[in-house]
Amino acid sequence: GAGVSQSPRYKVAKRGQDVALRCDPISGHVSLFWYQQALGQGPEFLTYFQNEAQLDKSGLPSDRFFAERPEGSVSTLKIQRTQQEDSAVYLCASSLFVAKNIQYFGAGTRLSVL
Amino acid sequence: SQQGEEDPQALSIQEGENATMNCSYKTSINNLQWYRQNSGRGLVHLILIRSNEREKHSGRLRVTLDTSKKSSSLLITASRAADTASYFCATDANQGGKLIFGQGTELSVKP
Numbered sequence: 526g527a528g529v530s531q532s533p534r535y536k537v538a539k540r541g542q543d544v545a546l547r548c549d550p551i552s553g554h555v556s557l558f559w560y561q562q563a564l565g566q567g568p569e570f571l572t573y574f575q576n577e578a579q580l581d582k583s584g585l586p587s588d589r590f591f592a593e594r595p596e597g598s599v600s601t602l603k604i605q606r607t608q609q610e611d612s613a614v615y616l617c618a619s620s621l622f623v624a625k626n627i628q629y630f631g632a633g634t635r636l637s638v639l
Numbered sequence: 640s641q642q643g644e645e646d647p648q649a650l651s652i653q654e655g656e657n658a659t660m661n662c663s664y665k666t667s668i669n670n671l672q673w674y675r676q677n678s679g680r681g682l683v684h685l686i687l688i689r690s691n692e693r694e695k696h697s698g699r700l701r702v703t704l705d706t707s708k709k710s711s712s713l714l715i716t717a718s719r720a721a722d723t724a725s726y727f728c729a730t731d732a733n734q735g736g737k738l739i740f741g742q743g744t745e746l747s748v749k750p
């Protein structure tokens with residue numbers, strides 16, 4: 526079956542521009558996670574959804590970052606007024622349920638802010 | 640901020656040799672997982688060890704967990720060139736599924 530799909534794979538934005546990153550999780554997966562990965566580092570947690578409810582957004586670095594999952598399936602991570610320090614790979618992961626927390630990752634969106 | 644520390648940061652070995660990577664973490668955990676990431680790709684789950692387990696095997700992978708030392712190791716036996724990738728440990732502290740990743744070990748296996 527299809528895995529986690531993210532689009533676009535690459536995004537170049539001018540500083541100050543708004544961007545939207547999309548994640549299609551594995552069908553039926555309840556939990557959805559967003560991570561940010563800087564070059565040469567491990568992923569860092571941004572936010573987590575269980576179905577449509579955003580249960581933890583403690584990792585979002587500023588109020589310029591906003592995530593939603595309105596119907597409990599596809600999720601969008603939006604970054605407003607992008608800055609150079611936002612340049613990173615944004616990874617989405619889904620898992621069937623929290624109790625068995627094996628996460629399945631998409632290939633990520635590489636964001637470059639110029 | 641990341642919880643895990645991994646060493647070595649980079650490891651280069653010959654095909655057929657064993658590779659050992661270590662991970663340390665800071666807080667109590669529900670389980671610890673290892674993931675693999677090929678360049679430019681997403682992470683792939685390898686193995687999960689629960690906090691009440693000490694050792695687990697899966698194919699050529701062997702994971703140990705020492706909760707008293709807050710550390711884990713991943714051993715890959717009889718390595719292959721295709722094992723070349725970055726390897727990350729991730730801890731699940733039962734905070735809603737949020738994983739805390741280490742900085743990773745970059746493994747290079749030369750044919």
